[in-house]
Amino acid sequence: MTNSTPFTQFILDAYLDVGLLKYLVFITVMCLYIVIIVSNVLLIVVICVNRSLHEPMYFFLCSLFVNELLGSTAVFPLLLTEILRDIHTIPVSFCFLQIFSIYSYANIELCILAAMSYDRYLSICHPLQYHTNMTSTKVAVLIALTWGFPVVEVGVMVSLSAPLHLCGNVIPKVYCDNYYIVKLACSDITVNNFYGIVYTVIIICSVLSVIIYSYSKILKVCFSGSKQTRHKAVSTCTPHIVSLLNFCFGCCFEIFQSRFNMTYLPTVLRVFLSLYFLTCQPLFSPLIYGLNLTKIRNICKSIFCVNRMFYNLSVSAELGSNRHRWLISASVLCCSVTP
Incomplete structure (x- = not known):
């Protein structure tokens, strides 16, 4: 797809000049990336190799870990490169590729978490019919939907943004963001705004409705069920709830920071929180699920x-x-x- 903007590169304007401290920052970020790769790959291998873990819940977890590997890979290599550079630019084509990867990661993560909440609902509320309802075919279809639907939606969004004629090329972030590229457009963005609203409403409403319905039923069973049922619900749902809240916190801050003026916050804090859902979620998920x-x-x-x-x-x-x-x-x- 050809971009009609005269610019060949975007400038990422949120990087700070920290002098020689950039080498310490580089080593820290590199260690963080290595830990993310090792921990997620370890759990993927553990789930794939051990037949005792070939159950729906662990297949969803494996899909979650794969997505987090892809999401962190969408931002860390560029981040490590730009930390050591003095001029922070990215080619237009790579910028849109990063947008596609990051937005796909975020939407797939939400859809997988929603599918996992539905799986927990069937396991706790309908334990006798669980294996009948959650067959291998149904698991495969759910995993395909959690990946396919977000990828198509994000693909359409990027295809609408790429042809825009831009009046500038400065993005006030450490990675590319579709919202700021649309803000730089000189041409009409009515279609982009309309699609963005519809796309956001569909994702949020569908995900939230599944999660709220699933956990309302789980809570109802916990209050009326036996001690064993409550223990099962707490032991299996706690990691999922913690992971969900952790990811939603990072996404909400990123949305608020982009849509509202939050320049009163220190730049370092804004950069850290904008990277939170891309770095801390892939880091914490293996620990949360692996330990619990x-x-x-x-x-x-x-x-x-x-x-x-x-x-x-x-x-x-x-x-x-x-x-x-x-x-x-x-x-x-x-x-x-x-x-």
Whole structure:
């Protein structure tokens, strides 16, 4: 798709000149990115390899972790590059690619969280019919919808923004944002605004209706059910609620910051909070689910215990081998000095 703007690059204007501290910031961000990759990949492998985790809830979790890997990859490589640069620019084509990736990540994350709340509703409110209702085919269809619908919606949004004629090329953020590109347009943006409103309403209303309905039914069962039912609801729903609230907080701040004037906040705080839903969600989700879900926690413990056992055995074998060699050397030395 051809962009009609005369600019070939966008300027990302939110980067601060921190001098030599940029190297410390670079190392910190790099370590954060490595932790995100390792933790998410570890849990994806754990879920895929262990047949005991081949259940609907864990398939949704695996989809969540894959999305968070893609979302963090949409922002971290560029962020690391720009931290070390003095001039913060990005080509127009890469800017729209980043917009597509970030918006897709955010919408897919919300849809997966909504699908997970529906799964918890069926598991807690209809436990006897759970495996009948949540078949492998239905899980596959839900996962396909949670990815396909947001990707199509975001694709249409980007296709409407790309042809706009722009009067400027300065974006006051550390990454590309469709809202600010539309604000830079000189041409008519009525279609963009209308589609943006419809698109936002559809996503938010559909996601919120599924989540509110699911958890209202779960709460009703908890208040009227047995102690075992309440314990199951708390143990399986707590990580999901924490993850949902964490992500919604980051998204809400980003929306408020873009739509309303929040320049009274320190620039560093605004930059951090604008990156929150892109960095903290992929970082916290593996910890939240890995520590709170018993099956995943036990399997991770067993993996680390086995690795530690093999390490101890290898060290013991190496020490034993060294000791054996030392005894042989001592014997040879004694024989050589004996008259």
